[in-house]
Amino acid sequence: MPRDGRRLVLASASPARLRLLRSAGFDPVVMVSGVDESAATGTVGEIVAQLAALKAQAVAAQLGDQKALVIGCDSLLQFDGAVMGKPADAAEAIARWHTMRGREGTLVTGHCVIDTAAGRRAEGAEATTVRFGRPSSAEIAAYVATGEPLAVAGAFTIDGLGATFIDSIDGDPGNVIGLSLPLLRNLLGELGVQIVDLWS
Numbered sequence: 496m497p498r499d500g501r502r503l504v505l506a507s508a509s510p511a512r513l514r515l516l517r518s519a520g521f522d523p524v525v526m527v528s529g530v531d532e533s534a535a536t537g538t539v540g541e542i543v544a545q546l547a548a549l550k551a552q553a554v555a556a557q558l559g560d561q562k563a564l565v566i567g568c569d570s571l572l573q574f575d576g577a578v579m580g581k582p583a584d585a586a587e588a589i590a591r592w593h594t595m596r597g598r599e600g601t602l603v604t605g606h607c608v609i610d611t612a613a614g615r616r617a618e619g620a621e622a623t624t625v626r627f628g629r630p631s632s633a634e635i636a637a638y639v640a641t642g643e644p645l646a647v648a649g650a651f652t653i654d655g656l657g658a659t660f661i662d663s664i665d666g667d668p669g670n671v672i673g674l675s676l677p678l679l680r681n682l683l684g685e686l687g688v689q690i691v692d693l694w695s
Contacts (some may be wrong), residue, residue, distance in 0.1 A: 501612060502563040503693055506554035511647075511654060512568060512673040519676055522695035528553040528567070532580065540620055543605030548618060551607040562630040564688065568674050570624075572649030574600035576583040580648050585639050588650040592627075593636040595651075596660075599626045602649060602671045608682045617682040621675040623666030627651070630660045 505513060505523040516523050528550040535545040556566070568580025572579040574595060583587040602623050609616040628639065643657060644650035651657040653664065653671045667675045680690045 498566055500562065501610070501688075504554060504558070504563045504565045506550040506565055506567040507673075509673050510542050510570075511652070514654075515669055515672050515674050515676070520694040523566070526554045526555070526557060526564075526565075532569070539578045539601075539603050540605070540622075543569045543571050544602050544607075544618060544620055545605075547607040548616075548639065549603035549618075551609045551616070552660075555609045555611050558611055560611075563610075564683070564686070564693070565609040566609065566674070566679065567607040567609075568604055570602060570670075570673050571647040572600050572602050574598075577648070582645055585645065588639045589635055589643045591630070591650045592630065592639070592644075592660075595627045595633075597614045597627065598623055598624065600649065601625070604670050604673060604675060604679055606675065608679070608686060610686045610688070613686070617685040619678050619682055621667055621669045621670040621678045622623060623664055623668070625649075625653075625664050625671060626662045628660045628662045632641040634660070665685045 503521055503523040505525050506528045508527045530553055535542040546569035547567040551565045554681045555565045599660045602625050616676045643655055653661050669676050684691050
């Protein structure tokens with residue numbers, strides 16, 4: 496239990512978000528929200544904000560009277576004016592990479608933190624520019640065949656096999672992984688929580 500006395504709960508099934516939090520000194524409980532991600536509409540910023548809030552709210556409701564800080568996140572890639580979540584299948588992932596290579600997009604992650612004890616929440620979003628490399632068609636096919644790009648927004652990672660195909664980023668790398676630690680610190684601060692008190 497953190498010194499703060501409240502459980503830290505990650506409302507996400509993302510192993511990358513969990514690894515990121517653990518590497519930063521936290522030991523969150525994982526609870527999956529089961530939110531229908533197709534229900535949100537609007538701009539990329541509006542969609543990730545809606546889904547982050549819905550995920551955090553769904554898990555907070557499951558906790559009942561338990562004291563917890565629930566973190567909800569959602570990430571999407573904005574590319575050429577289109578909003579890209581997880582690809583539907585391997586064919587879509589391959590097509591995306593053929594379009595994205597040599598170009599850039601913006602990965603946007605919405606964050607929502609709910610303090611169940613106080614009944615308060617703080618929300619925000621972070622955007623990071625991603626410059627894609629120029630993998631060959633054979634490299635793209637091999638990458639998609641691993642299955643990794645099928646499970647992530649935008650069909651790429653920067654903390655896995657896909658890192659070799661990303662030339663550079665502008666912004667917070669954690670945000671591209673799925674959670675911005677600096678933004679999380681600020682949101683917790685809005686709720687009167689010092690992030691150091693949540694270290695395990």
